[in-house]
Amino acid sequence: MSLDINAIRSQFPILETQVRNKKLVYFDNGATSQKPLRVINRISHYYLHENSNVHRGVHFLSQLATDAMEQAREKLVSFVHAESIEEIIFTKGTTESINLVAHSFGNRFVGAEDEIIISEMEHHANLVPWQFLCKDKGAKLRVIKTHDDGSLDLNHLQSLIGPKTRLISIAHVSNVTGVINPVEEVVKMAQDKGIFTLIDGAQASSHLQIDVQKLGCTFYVFSAHKMYGPMGVGVLYGQKAILEQMPPYQSGGEMIDRVCFSEETTFNVLPFKFEAGTPMVPEIIAFAEAIDFINEIGFEKIQQHEHELLSYATEKLLAIDGLKIIGTHAHKSAVISFVLQGLHPYDVGSLLDQMGFALRTGNHCAQPFIQRHGVSGTVRLSLAIYNTLEEVDLMVEALKKVKNMLS
Amino acid sequence: MTLEQVKSELISEFELFDDWMDRYNFIIDMGKEGAGLSEEFKTKQYLISGCQSQVWLTASYQQGSIQFKADSDAIITKGIVQLLLRVVNGRNPQEIIDEDFSFLDQIGLKEHLSPTRSNGLTSMIKQIKLYALVFKTKENL
Numbered sequence: 178m179s180l181d182i183n184a185i186r187s188q189f190p191i192l193e194t195q196v197r198n199k200k201l202v203y204f205d206n207g208a209t210s211q212k213p214l215r216v217i218n219r220i221s222h223y224y225l226h227e228n229s230n231v232h233r234g235v236h237f238l239s240q241l242a243t244d245a246m247e248q249a250r251e252k253l254v255s256f257v258h259a260e261s262i263e264e265i266i267f268t269k270g271t272t273e274s275i276n277l278v279a280h281s282f283g284n285r286f287v288g289a290e291d292e293i294i295i296s297e298m299e300h301h302a303n304l305v306p307w308q309f310l311c312k313d314k315g316a317k318l319r320v321i322k323t324h325d326d327g328s329l330d331l332n333h334l335q336s337l338i339g340p341k342t343r344l345i346s347i348a349h350v351s352n353v354t355g356v357i358n359p360v361e362e363v364v365k366m367a368q369d370k371g372i373f374t375l376i377d378g379a380q381a382s383s384h385l386q387i388d389v390q391k392l393g394c395t396f397y398v399f400s401a402h403k404m405y406g407p408m409g410v411g412v413l414y415g416q417k418a419i420l421e422q423m424p425p426y427q428s429g430g431e432m433i434d435r436v437c438f439s440e441e442t443t444f445n446v447l448p449f450k451f452e453a454g455t456p457m458v459p460e461i462i463a464f465a466e467a468i469d470f471i472n473e474i475g476f477e478k479i480q481q482h483e484h485e486l487l488s489y490a491t492e493k494l495l496a497i498d499g500l501k502i503i504g505t506h507a508h509k510s511a512v513i514s515f516v517l518q519g520l521h522p523y524d525v526g527s528l529l530d531q532m533g534f535a536l537r538t539g540n541h542c543a544q545p546f547i548q549r550h551g552v553s554g555t556v557r558l559s560l561a562i563y564n565t566l567e568e569v570d571l572m573v574e575a576l577k578k579v580k581n582m583l584s
Numbered sequence: 585m586t587l588e589q590v591k592s593e594l595i596s597e598f599e600l601f602d603d604w605m606d607r608y609n610f611i612i613d614m615g616k617e618g619a620g621l622s623e624e625f626k627t628k629q630y631l632i633s634g635c636q637s638q639v640w641l642t643a644s645y646q647q648g649s650i651q652f653k654a655d656s657d658a659i660i661t662k663g664i665v666q667l668l669l670r671v672v673n674g675r676n677p678q679e680i681i682d683e684d685f686s687f688l689d690q691i692g693l694k695e696h697l698s699p700t701r702s703n704g705l706t707s708m709i710k711q712i713k714l715y716a717l718v719f720k721t722k723e724n725l
Binding site for chain 2: 530
């Protein structure tokens with residue numbers, strides 16, 4: 178059965194919003210997706226009926242909140258196909274997950290002269306934490322080149338891998354181009370040499386089925402808010418054996434076992450060792466609703482619909498004279514980054530904004546990659562399950578208008 | 585004209601526009617026609633870096649009045665830059681230090697001045713005020 182888009186859209190009241198007296202067309206899903214009512218309602222329900230601190234109280238509400246939070250963790254275990262709840266750490270998002278690994282894994286596993294490999298397409302969140310770590314440890318950052326079509330240069334990666342390589346950290350899906358990286362191959366290349374891997378799944382988790390065991394990566398990170406869930410919560414999946422060897426990231430409540438002034442403080446077990454302080458309980462619980470939302474539609478249908486949107490939008494956009502897509506590799510998720518010859522992305526974005534379109538313009542927090550393509554920035558269209566072909570048509574018409582105004 | 589008069593003039597000009605398209609066509613024209621800066625000034629020294637668009641700004645001071653010249657790589661930003669220059673050019677330092685630039689809200693350009701917009705305009709206004717302060721301080725030495 179095909180997808181009932183109207184039924185899906187009706188779960189997202191914000192899509193009916195008027196902006197600047199025009200109907201909102203939301204194409205900025207790569208930045209954050211909208212939230213279905215069930216996610217929003219779940220947060221209210223928590224504060225109305227369940228609010229209490231988790232893992233601490235013996236009282237009824239505390240137990241209720243703790244159970245709901247731990248059920249969410251179990252849902253995440255199945256969602257990414259992890260082995261156990263010990264491998265699912267709640268963070269405030271992808272950025273914090275990567276910082277946690279850079280800090281804690283870096284502390285234990287990275288030394289002077291060691292090497293960390295990233296790629297030139299990385300979001301600053303998967304770039305700057307490694308720069309910090311390398312500076313701190315006297316380690317070296319190596320950068321995989323990309324082809325003109327936005328794909329990874331695997332031969333270059335092969336040439337970068339050496340006896341000093343400790344970690345390869347790359348995006349599953351590029352936030353600028355939507356190009357899907359061959360993470361299976363990359364992980365395989367790393368595993369053969371005993372190298373650890375981190376996959377930044379921020380742009381993948383709402384589009385692609387994740388199976389961390391099959392993939393074999395050491396770490397996999399993503400954010401709830403880009404997958405129909407709330408802001409402020411994300412996941413660090415880590416292989417238990419490695420997480421166990423890593424020192425805590427932050428300290429405080431929840432992450433401790435025994436605290437004593439005369440003897441050494443000891444730490445809680447996984448996953449709590451990495452969850453100092455009161456977690457974002459309602460967001461975590463509502464995250465589980467977002468996972469249900471995705472699972473109930475199913476990745477097969479999601480991909481089918483998004484692929485249709487992507488092909489349609491690509492074809493329509495390329496018919497516009499002077500429009501160039503950055504990232505033309507065939508294996509892509511639902512993102513299109515483009516430039517219009519002679520026009521500045523800021524101008525294009527500002528006028529589209531006046532017409533009610535929400536898109537992202539600029540360097541997409543990936544300055545080295547944008548520079549590599551010799552442009553000052555791009556306009557990025559990032560699609561989600563609730564977008565329609567009609568919305569794509571509206572945008573193509575709007576773009577023609579923008580071109581007329583600016584030329 | 586006084587600075588207040590230039591501002592009122594601008595506000596009335598914008599009141600004539602029926603919709604956003606007229607308003608933006610006007611700004612785009614200002615951007616296209618604006619004098620801008622020659623390439624020798626589009627260097628790091630004069631750059632006010634924004635995440636989205638870039639602005640270059642120079643200033644000179646003679647007989648109590650400041651003359652700014654500016655440019656941007658984006659047409660809309662450059663158009664708004666021209667509007668700003670219309671207001672600040674030929675003024676004395678104190679007038680610029682005292683100006684809060686809220687007239688930009690009144691002509692419907694508020695969003696371009698949001699710090700999160702990161703187009704260089706917010707930093708440009710800061711830089712304009714900084715120039716004014718420097719010229720005033722130098723004069724009082």
